[in-house]
Amino acid sequence: MFVRLSAAIAALSLLTGGALAQGAKPTDPQIAHIAYTAGVIDIGAAKQAIEKAGNKDVKAFAQDMVRDHEAVNKQALDLVKKLKVTPEDNDTSKALSKQATEKLAELAKLKGADYDKAYVANEVAYHKAVNGALETQLIPSASNAELKSLLQTGLKIFQGHQQHAEQVAAKLK
Amino acid sequence: MRSGRYMPVMAALLFGGIAVPAQAATIQIKIDNMVFEPTEVSAKVGDTIEWINKDVLAHTATARNGDFDVTTPPKKTVTSVLKKAGHVEYYCRFHPNMKAVLTIAP
Numbered sequence: 001m002f003v004r005l006s007a008a009i010a011a012l013s014l015l016t017g018g019a020l021a022q023g024a025k026p027t028d029p030q031i032a033h034i035a036y037t038a039g040v041i042d043i044g045a046a047k048q049a050i051e052k053a054g055n056k057d058v059k060a061f062a063q064d065m066v067r068d069h070e071a072v073n074k075q076a077l078d079l080v081k082k083l084k085v086t087p088e089d090n091d092t093s094k095a096l097s098k099q100a101t102e103k104l105a106e107l108a109k110l111k112g113a114d115y116d117k118a119y120v121a122n123e124v125a126y127h128k129a130v131n132g133a134l135e136t137q138l139i140p141s142a143s144n145a146e147l148k149s150l151l152q153t154g155l156k157i158f159q160g161h162q163q164h165a166e167q168v169a170a171k172l173k
Numbered sequence: 174m175r176s177g178r179y180m181p182v183m184a185a186l187l188f189g190g191i192a193v194p195a196q197a198a199t200i201q202i203k204i205d206n207m208v209f210e211p212t213e214v215s216a217k218v219g220d221t222i223e224w225i226n227k228d229v230l231a232h233t234a235t236a237r238n239g240d241f242d243v244t245t246p247p248k249k250t251v252t253s254v255l256k257k258a259g260h261v262e263y264y265c266r267f268h269p270n271m272k273a274v275l276t277i278a279p
């Protein structure tokens with residue numbers, strides 16, 4: 001399980017490792033794309049959880065994730081429109097999406113309490129990875145002040161999600 | 174006619190004694206950018222809190238001791254009346270990193 005959980009982390013570590021290691025920091029259009037993609041991924045996972053989860057706290061958590069990430073992504077879209085920035089696809093976004101699709105397929109095979117635990121554990125790991133990437137790479141690399149500020153708010157929100165997920169996970173034990 | 178004059182006094186004594194001990198205040202607590210502002214508030218039992226949510230996210234103000242649990246939809250203001258005294262730590266259930274304190278005098 002821990003090997004599988006690390007998929008999202010591996011994709012995000014492309015930011016520090018692989019794709020951007022040659023001293024190239026992500027541009028604002030790339031940052032916007034990565035942040036938006038990260039949100040879409042969590043919405044996809046949450047929608048699956050709303051269908052599959054048996055535990056009511058897990059289901060409620062998934063509903064919170066859909067609501068919050070849709071709200072944040074809407075803000076992100078409004079901002080890029082205002083700034084006339086076109087989000088640009090990139091290797092990090094691609095790796096994130098690919099690994100998220102694999103993770104969804106893997107979770108789809110699980111049932112009942114096994115699914116609930118695996119979903120919540122992945123939410124903890126995923127938010128941790130996204131928050132790490134925001135803190136160490138995306139926020140410091142963002143050059144537009146409004147984009148930076150939105151990412152900083154996003155970080156606070158997702159840190160909240162991580163704590164919320166940790167609490168739900170603790171109750172499942 | 175004569176007894177009628179005393180009615181308002183009676184009513185004031187009755188209601189004054191039973192329901193409303195002092196003038197209740199309305200206190201605003203803003204929720205902006207994932208923060209309760211002010212973070213520490215002093216109030217009294219009977220006071221109304223106006224929870225002003227400026228965020229695009231839904232939040233809650235949930236007392237750790239279970240005394241209150243208010244949900245504030247995005248960009249909405251919700252009011253609640255303080256019913257119990259105490260030094261109450263509260264947080265947002267959706268974002269447990271949001272924390273604040275309400276000190277409620279009897």
